[in-house]
Amino acid sequence: MADVIELSIINFALIYLLLLIIVAVMKRSRIDQTKTLMVACLRMTVQLVLAGFILTFVFDNPSPWITAVYILIMILFASYLVMNNNRWLNRRFKIYVISAIGLSGVFVLLFFVLVVMNTDLLNPRYMIPLAGMIIGNSMTGMMLGLKAFSTELTSNRDRIDALLNIGSPPKRIMNPFVNKATEFAMMPTINSMLGMGIISLPGMMTGQIISGTAPMVAVLYQIAILIAIAVAVCMTVFIALNMGYKTLYNDRDQMTVSFSDIGKR
C-alpha cells in the first residue's frame, strides 16, 4: 500500500482540462448539453468530496449505527432517484420499489460481509463501499426494468384491452410484460460478465490494484461483487415488478392507471 501515488491538488485539477474536449465536440455537433455537462461535473465533484469527508469521519469513528444510517440514506436516495424518474407510479408501487431495493440490497450485503468475507458488520470500510455498489446497480436495474415495463404496457394497450374484454384475469395478461421487463433489466449485468477481464478491468478491481492489493485478491473480490450485484439487481427488479404490477388494477379487474400516464417521468 506504500507505493500509491498521492494526487496533488494542482495536478489533479488538470483532469478538468480534458472536459474542454467534450465541450468542443458538443459545440461542433450542436449538442446543446454544455450546461448539463457543467452541472453534472460540479455535482459529481461536490458530492464525491462530501462523501470523502463523511467517509473519513465514519472510518475514524466506526459504529454500526453510523454505518446503518449511511446505508439507509443510500437506499432512500436510490429510491428517490427511481421515483423521480417514474412519477407515474402510484403510492403502493413506490413502496414496493423502495422495499425491493432495500430488502435485496441488505440481504446481499449481509451475505457478502457475514458469509463470504466472514468479517464483522462493524467494519464500515467494507460495508459502505460494497453497499454503494450493490444499491447503485440495483437502482440502475430498477430504472431499466420500469422503463421496459412501462414501454411494454403502453405499446400493448390494445392487447390488454382485448384480453380484459374477454374476461382474462389481469394477472395473466400482465405476466408476460413483467417477465420481459425483468429480463431486460438483468441482461446488461449478465452480459457485462461475459467481457470481464478481457474487455474491461472493472472499477473495484482497478481501484484495489492501483492501491497496491495483489491482483489475485482483487480478482476474487471482483468476482464476488459481480455475482452479488447480479443477484441484487435480479431480486430488486423481480420483487418490485411482481408486487408492483398488481397495483395497476383493482379488485374489479379494471386498470387503475390511465395508459396515457404510464411511463411519465
Next chain:
Amino acid sequence: MLLFNVDAHNSPAFAITGLTARDSITYPDVEIPRNKVSFIVGESGSGKTTLLRLFNQTETQTSGIIRFFGNDVSTMDITTLRINAVLCGQKVFLFNGTIRENFNEFRRYVAANPKESNSLSDETMRKFLSICCAEQDLDKDCENLSGGERARVFIAIHLAFTPAVLMLDEPTSALDTETAMTMMKNIASYCSENEMTLIVISHDRKVIDAVADNIVDLGGKKNG
C-alpha cells in the same frame, strides 16, 4: 352454458336504470332483450362505447344499476360477467402468429387452467371464420392479413367463445358495404340459432335495417 344465476322471469340480457358515467353521460333507462339483435346508435360522444364498457364493467358507472339477466353486475363475479358478456372492441388486436395460434392463444387467456388444452378443432375455427367472411388458411400468418381481414378474424375469435351476450363495437368500420352486410347477417343468424344475445354499435344504416330486432338510440352528444 351459463355460469351465473339466470332468473326465472325471463329478464332482459341487460337492463339499466338511472345510469350515469364519467360525470357527464346520462343514459336513458333501456333494456336489451335476450336472444335478440340490438343496435346501439347515437352521435359520437353519446357514450356508446362507454355503455359497452359499463356492461362488462371494465369501467364503473357513477350511479345507477346495470342488471345482467337480472343480476346486479356490481355484485357479480367479474370474470363470470366478462366471459358471459364478451366485448369485441374497436381496436383490433391479434398475436404474432398464425390464425390457428391466435384462436388458441385467446382461449388460453381465459381458460380455467391455461396449461390444459382448450383449443377448437380446425373445422370449428373454419366455421367461425366463414361466418365472419374470413375464409383464410388457418396456417396463414396474421401479419400478412389486410386491415379488413384482421378485423374479421378478430371478430371470429370472439364469436367462437359463443358467450351468452356478444358485444361488437363498430365491427364493420373496416369493411366494404357488401362484406359488412353478409358478415352481420351471418353473425345475427348464428346468434339467433344459438340463443345468443347480440349487441352492436354501428353507424351503418343498411346493416341496421337488415338485421336489427331492436334499436337503442342514445341521442346526441352529452354535456359538451
